[in-house]
Amino acid sequence: TQLLEQSPQFLSIQEGENLTVYCNSSSVFSSLQWYRQEPGEGPVLLVTVVTGGEVKKLKRLTFQFGDARKDSSLHITAAQPGDTGLYLCAGATGANNLFFGTGTRLTVIP
Amino acid sequence: DTGVSQDPRHKITKRGQNVTFRCDPISEHNRLYWYRQTLGQGPEFLTYFQNEAQLEKSRLLSDRFSAERPKGSFSTLEIQRTEQGDSAMYLCASSLGFANTGELFFGEGSRLTVL
Numbered sequence: 763t764q765l766l767e768q769s770p771q772f773l774s775i776q777e778g779e780n781l782t783v784y785c786n787s788s789s790v791f792s793s794l795q796w797y798r799q800e801p802g803e804g805p806v807l808l809v810t811v812v813t814g815g816e817v818k819k820l821k822r823l824t825f826q827f828g829d830a831r832k833d834s835s836l837h838i839t840a841a842q843p844g845d846t847g848l849y850l851c852a853g854a855t856g857a858n859n860l861f862f863g864t865g866t867r868l869t870v871i872p
Numbered sequence: 873d874t875g876v877s878q879d880p881r882h883k884i885t886k887r888g889q890n891v892t893f894r895c896d897p898i899s900e901h902n903r904l905y906w907y908r909q910t911l912g913q914g915p916e917f918l919t920y921f922q923n924e925a926q927l928e929k930s931r932l933l934s935d936r937f938s939a940e941r942p943k944g945s946f947s948t949l950e951i952q953r954t955e956q957g958d959s960a961m962y963l964c965a966s967s968l969g970f971a972n973t974g975e976l977f978f979g980e981g982s983r984l985t986v987l
Contacts, residue, residue, distance in 0.1 A: 766914075804965065807975040852976075
C-alpha cells in the first residue's frame with residue numbers, strides 16, 4: 763500500500779518548459795525527501811525537507827513541504843533533457859520507515 | 873568503489889526455487905533497507921536494519937521472504953519457493969545515523985525474473 767500518491771504519473775514536455783510534480787498523502791510525515799532515478803540505477807537523493815512550509819531551491823528545482831507536512835511539490839524551471847528520469851518523493855514516519863511515492867516519469871524532449 | 877553493492881545484478885529462476893540476494897552497504901553506515909520495485913513504480917519498503925537488529929519486518933511480503941544482517945555489515949534477502957509475482961527489482965540502501973531523515977544511498981539493484 764502506497765501512502766504517497768504522486769501526480770502526474772507521466773509527463774512529457776519540451777525543453778525549456780516549466781513543470782510541477784505533486785506528492786500527496788493523508789499521513790503526516792516528520793520529513794520528506796525527493797529522489798531521482800535513472801534506468802538501471804538506484805534512486806539518488808535530491809533534497810530533504812523537514813519543516814512545514816519549508817522551501818528549498820536546487821538550481822532550477824524548487825521543493826516545497828506543505829504546511830501540514832502531508833504533501834510536497836517539485837517545480838522545475840526551464841526543463842532540460844538531462845532532467846529526464848523517474849522522480850520519487852519519500853516520506854518518513856516514526857523512526858524506522860521511509861515510504862516512497864508512486865513516482866512521476868518525466869521525459870524532456872530536446 | 874565504496875558505494876552500496878548488490879549481488880547478483882540479475883537472477884533468472886524457475887518458479888518454486890529459492891533465491892538469495894546480497895547487499896554490502898557503505899562500510900560506516902549503520903542503517904540498511906530493502907525495497908522492492910516493479911517497473912515504473914516507486915520502491916516498496918520491505919524491511920530495515922539498524923546495525924544487526926531488524927527493527928521493522930512487518931512489511932515483508934509474505935513468510936517466504938526473510939532478511940538477515942548477522943554481523944551488522946552485509947545483509948541477505950532470501951525468497952523461498954519463488955512465484956512469478958516475485959519478479960521485480962530488489963533494491964538495497966544504506967544510511968548513517970539514528971534518524972530516518974538521512975540520505976539513503978542505493979545500490980543498483982538485483983533484478984529477479986521468475987519463469
